[in-house]
Amino acid sequence: MRVTLTEFLTLDGVVQGPGMPDEDTRGGFRHGGWQFPYADEDFGRLVAGWFGQADAFLLGRWTYDIFAGHWPRMTDPDDPVASALNGLPKYVVTGTPLIAEWEGTTALTGDLAQEVGALRRRPGRELQIWGSATLARSLLGLGLVDELRLLIHPVVLGEGARLFDTRDGGVAPAALKLTGTATTGSGVVLHTYEPLGAPRYGAFPAPD
Numbered sequence: 001m002r003v004t005l006t007e008f009l010t011l012d013g014v015v016q017g018p019g020m021p022d023e024d025t026r027g028g029f030r031h032g033g034w035q036f037p038y039a040d041e042d043f044g045r046l047v048a049g050w051f052g053q054a055d056a057f058l059l060g061r062w063t064y065d066i067f068a069g070h071w072p073r074m075t076d077p078d079d080p081v082a083s084a085l086n087g088l089p090k091y092v093v094t095g096t097p098l099i100a101e102w103e104g105t106t107a108l109t110g111d112l113a114q115e116v117g118a119l120r121r122r123p124g125r126e127l128q129i130w131g132s133a134t135l136a137r138s139l140l141g142l143g144l145v146d147e148l149r150l151l152i153h154p155v156v157l158g159e160g161a162r163l164f165d166t167r168d169g170g171v172a173p174a175a176l177k178l179t180g181t182a183t184t185g186s187g188v189v190l191h192t193y194e195p196l197g198a199p200r201y202g203a204f205p206a207p208d
Contacts, residue, residue, distance in 0.1 A: 001055055001124040002146040003116070005136050007163050008035050009152050015133045016160035023066060024161075031157045038153050042184035050149065051084040055124035058116065060132035061094040068102045091119060091127075093135050113142050120144060133163050140195070141172035147194055148176065154187040175199045 008018045017024040017032030024032060059067065067085060074082035090105045092098060093116075098107040108115045116139060119127055129136055129145075139145050150163075164171045176193040183189050 001120060001122055001127040003058070003120055003129065003139065003144055004050075004053075004126045004147045004149060005129045005139070005145050006050060006149040007131065007133065007136065007151070009150055009163060010034065010155050010157050010160075011152060012156045012158065013162040013164060014157045014160035015131065015163045018131075019066075024062070027159075027161070029160050031160060034155055034157060035153060038155075038184070038186040038188050040184055040186040043151075043186065043188055046151075046182070046184070046190060048080040050126075050128070051080050053126045054084050054088055054128045056089040056091065056119070056127050057085065058091045058093070058119065058127050058129050058132075058135070060135035061092060061096065061098070062134075063131040064090070064092045064094075064105075068100075068105075072102055091115075093132075112138060113144065116142075116144050133161060133165075136163065137165070137171055140174065143195065143197075145195060147179070147192060150191050150193070152189045152191065154189075173199050 007015055009015055014031075014034075016026070016029050018035035019033065021032040071082055071085045074086070076082060086103070088104065090102065091108050092100070092105060093108045093112060095109070098105075100107065129139070136145070175196040175198065177196050178191060179194055180192040181190060
């Protein structure tokens with residue numbers, strides 16, 4: 001399966017608490033729910049299309065707990081997001097005990113590279129990561145992400161956890177190839193990327 005990472009970001013790179021005011025208040029974050037004004041029909045079509053390509057999900061523990069508290073109660077069979085999340089396997093990277101009441105959940109507690117590598121080698125379409133920024137940074141550093149889907153919203157918050165954040169262990173340097181771009185009616189800009197390995201460096205010629 002291809003490992004795909006989808007992240008909702010502000011212009012200044014914040015990924016914390018996009019969905020609801022009380023979703024993630026860690027560090028005194030006061031701006032939860034910043035994504036809501038931009039969730040138009042274009043945005044919905046993009047998200048629904050991606051969920052339709054999933055064969056399994058890979059989530060960090062924080063994101064999993066948020067999802068598990070919401071999506072099992074969404075039972076509309078015509079909802080493409082709920083149908084995928086409730087019906088497909090969910091793998092959760094966790095360092096603490098997990099009592100999984102959400103059907104289809106498997107805890108991953110061993111070596112991250114080995115366990116995710118084994119999932120990646122399985123046949124199928126996409127093993128999708130949504131949010132889970134800490135997990136995403138680790139997998140990017142291990143070279144286990146095949147595609148990044150970054151939805152950049154036209155808002156600046158000035159505080160909050162960021163995807164490429166150096167405060168909790170650093171971010172591995174990487175070059176990316178832009179493979180697609182799109183813009184929604186509300187001004188969200190989607191960029192899709194494929195990792196290219198280490199960055200290349202150089203210098204412009206000095207003036208005569």
